[in-house]
Amino acid sequence: MRTSGRLLDTLASVALVALVLGGCGSEASVGMDTPRAAADAKPAHGDTLIEASFSNVSGLIPNITSDSASHRVGNHLYTGLITRDGDLKIIPDLAESWEFSRDCLHLTFHLRKNVKWHDGQPFTADDVLFTYRTMIDPRTPTAYRDDFLAVRNIEAPDPYTVRVDYAQAQAKALASWEFWMLPKHLLEPWAKQGKLREAPQNRSAPVGTGAYRFKEWKPGEKLVMTANRDFYMGRPYISRIVVRVIPSQATIFLELKARGVDYTETMTALQYTRQTSYPAFRKSFNKYSYPSNGYTYLGFNLRDPRFRDRRVRLAFAHAINKRELIDGVRQGLAREASGPFKPGTWAFNPDVQPVPYDPARAKLLLAQAGWVDRDGNGIVEKDGHPFRFEILTNQGNEERRRVAEIIQAELKDIGVAAEIRVIEWASLLKEYIKKRRFEALVLGWGVGSDPDQTSVWHSSQMGPDQLNHIGYDNPVVDELLERGRSSCHEAERAPIYHRLHEVLAEDQPLVFLYWGESLPAVASRVHGIVPTTNGILYNFEKWFVPKELQRFTSG
Secondary structure: OOOOOOOOOOOEOEOOOOOOOOOOOOOOOOEEOOOOOOOOOOOOOEEEEEEEEOOOOOOOOHHHOOOHHHHHHHHHHOOOOEEEOOOOOEEEOOEEEEEEOOOOOEEEEEEOOOOEOOOOOEOOHHHHHHHHHHHHOOOOOOOOOHHHHOEEEEEEEEOOEEEEEEOOOOOOOOHHHHOOOOOHHHHHHHHHOOOHHHOHHHHOOOOOOOOEEEEEEEOOOEEEEEEOOOOOOOOOOEEEEEEEEOOOHHHHHHHHHOOOOOEEOOOOHHHHHHOOOOHHHHHHEEEEEEEEEEEEEEEEOOOOHHHHOHHHHHHHHHHOOHHHHHHHOOOOOEEEOOOOOOOOOOOOOOOOOOOOOOHHHHHHHHHHOOOEOOOOOOOOEEOOEEOEEEEEEEOOOHHHHHHHHHHHHHHHOOOOEEEEEEEOHHHHHHHHHOOOOOOEEEEEEEOOOOOOOHHHHOOOOOOOOOOOOOOOOOHHHHHHHHHHOOOOOHHHHHHHHHHHHHHHHHHOOEEEEEEEEEOOEEEOOOEOOOOEOOEOHHHHHHOEOOHHHOOOOOO
């Protein structure tokens, strides 16, 4: 997987995720629970890796999807001009080199000359220009247009050179080209009609430049990819990837123990700490733990007048005991969140503290907002309307369901009645989130390797295919976001994001709950895994199974 993960199981980021992260450092360590000496293992081609996903892929052109399942598959099928190594440093990918002017206004890429699309056609600068034009086209249903709109001019003086000019310095001028490149020769007719979602490449025949080729997709069941023997960075060792859709963390765990699954990205904390320590599991799997690039939150539909009132949002934040969530749901494997910037990164403001648990303060804030229990039935009311609302979360994610249940109980203690509804992911995304048909959500946001989060918080990003689905509109935040992305120097940007962190913490557009640990498990027969700041998937093409340990016959 040649790009850092862009999203959790939510919109972007739910890319960003994108949104695929935050900064290049972390205070926490990166480790493996059951280290094994594998230095003498000999790399070999072959075998199949079976991956579990509790959400279905929504499309096979990742540029127009916003869910983590689609992006994980997209990262195997497509590549960008650049990628990131284990330390999150930018390194060459489709571009073998580049020059970036000191004023951050002019960027020149020199493309590799040995790259072919999966159908054998050469990858050239025309594909880069096509991808750019497709991304800025208002008819393209994408949440990731913003970075490309900053380009003033782009040209290709020859088939393997791309020159990009910016009107002003842009923080993500280089990083934005980590984005997936698209094949002009196949998608141009569809892009011109604004019908990329209807293109065969989005449903049944994706063609990329990635390490893996598409084989088959049975929605709701499985997706199969095979190794690209002509991959420009060398044929990957694992010959086949099968992504099994298993819409339940509990069922995924059963399949893992039965060895029907080789890799899961997200064990629950309870599974990780208490249910996987027996000898047979430790022999069959390696467990890893490292700080994730995402946080869990309670979000509100800010078009609802109840939640437009900051006092109500802050009351909810005070009513929720984050320590109880972390200890009870995450077995301690998380950090309290004070905002949307990953702890330990340069954009994170250490002076911003999480909202403290204070039910008395929560009740006072509700009363100041006019919400009082006037009839003694235990539910606060205003203008004759009791405070009742519904929390939505996605099916199969046991952790989020438990978080919602604890929040439900804690809100009851301050006189607010919450009902919980669990909805299948694809339906939640399409019918509720994109259509803004919700009152509150328990979901997760992934953050990008650059701290710019314009697509999540800026008031211009509220369209159905965009990521500001809560409807947040704050002129101060808009101005800080615009300033933060208009420089390419970390020293200039850091104070801007520190201030943004303060404003968001004060305003509580959603309740920032916690940053969890990533807890993947991989079959122990798989070698070549090196845990880093960038997790474990950054070098997936180097994973291998020694011949004597291979379970499956594949090409």
